Amino acid sequence: MAVPMSPKQKVYQSVLLEIRKFIENNELEPGDKLPSERELAEKLNRGRSSVREALRAMELLGLIETKHGEGTFLRTYRPYKTVELLASFVLQDHNTRHDLLLVKQLLEKEAAKLAYPNLNEKDIEELNRISKHTTMEPPERHREFFYYLVNRTDNRLLVKIWQLLDEFSRTIDSQYYMVDFYKELMEYYSSRDYEKIELLFEKYS
Amino acid sequence: MAVPMSPKQKVYQSVLLEIRKFIENNELEPGDKLPSERELAEKLNRGRSSVREALRAMELLGLIETKHGEGTFLRTYRPYKTVELLASFVLQDHNTRHDLLLVKQLLEKEAAKLAYPNLNEKDIEELNRISKHTTMEPPERHREFFYYLVNRTDNRLLVKIWQLLDEFSRTIDSQYYMVDFYKELMEYYSSRDYEKIELLFEKYS
DNA sequence: AAGTTAAGGGTGGTCTGACCACTTTTGCAA
DNA sequence: TTGCAAAAGTGGTCAGACCACCCTTAACTT
Structure with missing residues (x-):
């Protein structure tokens, strides 16, 4: 038997981390533009759809803002979308x-x-x-x-x-x-x- | 000219809402299985990639759990995952x-x-x-x-x-x-x- | 020359189809 | 009946195509 793989990480999860690293390395601040989806996909050697899954998740959390035809931008974190959505899903969990x-x-x-x-x-x-x-x-x-x-x-x-x-x-x-x-x-x-x-x-x- | 679209909603956003409605209508509870991605895509008349974007976002928020080869399952919501992710982004950029x-x-x-x-x-x-x-x-x-x-x-x-x-x-x-x-x-x-x-x-x- | 318009390139948005990897079910053979 | 291999079902990922939108630039009009 092979050694059990450490809990295999999904591509979109690792993309998430790599984007974070990118932001860190380039000292991007709210308002700054991220590379395009295609560019990111190529640079990270991932499919564009995987990159998108990561970006969509970030968007839902309010970490980035995407403008059709323009690009993806870092934004000041405001937890609002997340919460609205969660509220509609979350049942009362007393704990x-x-x-x-x-x-x-x-x-x-x-x-x-x-x-x-x-x-x-x-x-x-x-x-x-x-x-x-x-x-x-x-x-x-x-x-x-x-x-x-x-x-x-x-x-x-x-x-x-x-x-x-x-x-x-x-x-x-x-x-x-x-x-x-x-x-x-x-x-x-x-x-x-x-x-x-x-x-x-x-x-x- | 056509009537101006109200702030055009992305497909994955509406998929999110439809999934919620589905959960509601079928009274799904934590642990229950959601329809497969392909099934959802067909039922909602959307591309599978759009459905996936919605599901990935839900997963990141901790609303669902996906098991490779098995399916997608509803889970009890816990904000911890969100906190972790956000903190990892929030913490990085400053001293x-x-x-x-x-x-x-x-x-x-x-x-x-x-x-x-x-x-x-x-x-x-x-x-x-x-x-x-x-x-x-x-x-x-x-x-x-x-x-x-x-x-x-x-x-x-x-x-x-x-x-x-x-x-x-x-x-x-x-x-x-x-x-x-x-x-x-x-x-x-x-x-x-x-x-x-x-x-x-x-x-x- | 100045202003207007059209075209092109870049970007996100979406869909389709194809594989792969993994799990469960099925069905056939022993 | 039992054992196990094949098949079916499902998520994971990729590539490519096309659309819609925005901005820049070039060409055109005045």
Whole structure:
């Protein structure tokens, strides 16, 4: 018997990785153009249809944008198409739901602490404004609030992960806290009461 | 002139929707088999390659599973695969070492707290064993230790994200704490001293 | 010369048909 | 009845053809 093959990778999967490498090597940024499908196929020694399968998947995830007659372009990642589609497919899976909300909440708590030293008066003012924005629905207000806050951590990875989880959670269940939560958090920020942030999240969860 | 087409939808997009409808109408559930690619192509009056583009996208999203020679099957949706793929694209283009290590550390801290109520004597014993495993290099010991701990949170999403970050961090700097850290943590676990965990991480970072 | 139009080349979008590799089923022979 | 090889079914991949669309350029008109 031959040695069992390591889980054979499909061509489109490896194409995915090679495209990623290409982007990396050439330092492509959002808006930049990728080589044409035919060019990629030839360069990677793959069939065009396999390259397309990879590109279609990337498109669905929102990583690239294709313009008929023009080409394929890198885009700033915005998880939106993905989520809409997933929402229509995904049935309620309680475990996933619970896992998701918990991790998201966890990140928000840590973001609240990480952002703490970076907040200036203007930030605090803005956060106050959002938290009191009564025309918004509570879930939307929550999102805006933490979108601003997470970005103030200056940790792009954290931002990306949070955005992704937020997009997913949006389709399942909207999560937010009582108004007092935001109010108290803002008080701690204003009074430089760092230690209480941790407890605040526990109190309201 | 013909009436301007509404934003022309690509075939693979509409195939996606038709497959969804098919699943709905036939009340397919995870594990059930979808019609073959050729069958779908014929039924929907589309080319097989277009059907494949739709299926590949669904596969990448983790909605279906394809088995060579057998068929295509519906599966329970788990966002993990998506997270992995996106992260691999998102992470590559920036200098994210610092971000990465910080988020990873953050997750480990929270995992240490989340796992707390789930730990039984056997777990504590095992963790003790790992932390005193002197033949391992410190980074490897750290990994083993938290691999075990993160799994004890019973949050599969958290596990996946941590594993992913760990995988990435492995290629850059290895992170670990002084021996006293693990020792103290184990003491808190043994003595049910939950509150001190948070401070422990701050102390050693 | 300036503006307009037509043609060509490049690119994504789609379909068809052909093989290959793998799994399950079938059917024949022992 | 049992064993196993052939056949059928299915996903994986490739090549080529053609269409639709966009942009550049060349030719034409004014």
